[in-house]
Amino acid sequence: MGEYNVVVYTSDSCIHCTKVLELLREWDISFTEKNISQNADFYKEMKEMGVYGAPVTFIDGQQVLGFQKRKLKKYLGIDEVSSYIRQRALSNQN
Template sequence: MKKVIIYTVDGCPHCQDVKELLKEKKVKFTEKNISKNPKLAEEMIKKSGQRGAPITIINGKIIVGFNRKKLVETLK
């Protein structure tokens, strides 16, 4: 089973797109909303080097933004 973490922010349409894709593929994931939690934001930046969400981590592989093709390929 793949370990999937997604960093999200409130009101982010691309974050919603990633979550919907994961649900569609029946993939369990942990959502970390950084909107009101600076420690989670720092964690995301440290792991990914990125400041914007969504950031999806699948078994250690980082995917920035909503890239359907890359997400689907990485989930295989």
């Protein structure tokens, strides 16, 4: 899997934000989190891109609104086979 520029705009107490972050960690994807509840500049950035709610994930410029596992996988080049192989390899290490 290649390296991607991944930025996730999140907000406090947002279950869908938490789900996106958990998936990215599970898939071992590096990302930058920008919490709009804690930093007004991040909210302003997000609004300037025409987005008014979190979560929103940008993957090399591709926008994924909300929690959309299939779209995240698509833009990150993750397919079911590679996920299965990666999980098997991890379980064999334990």
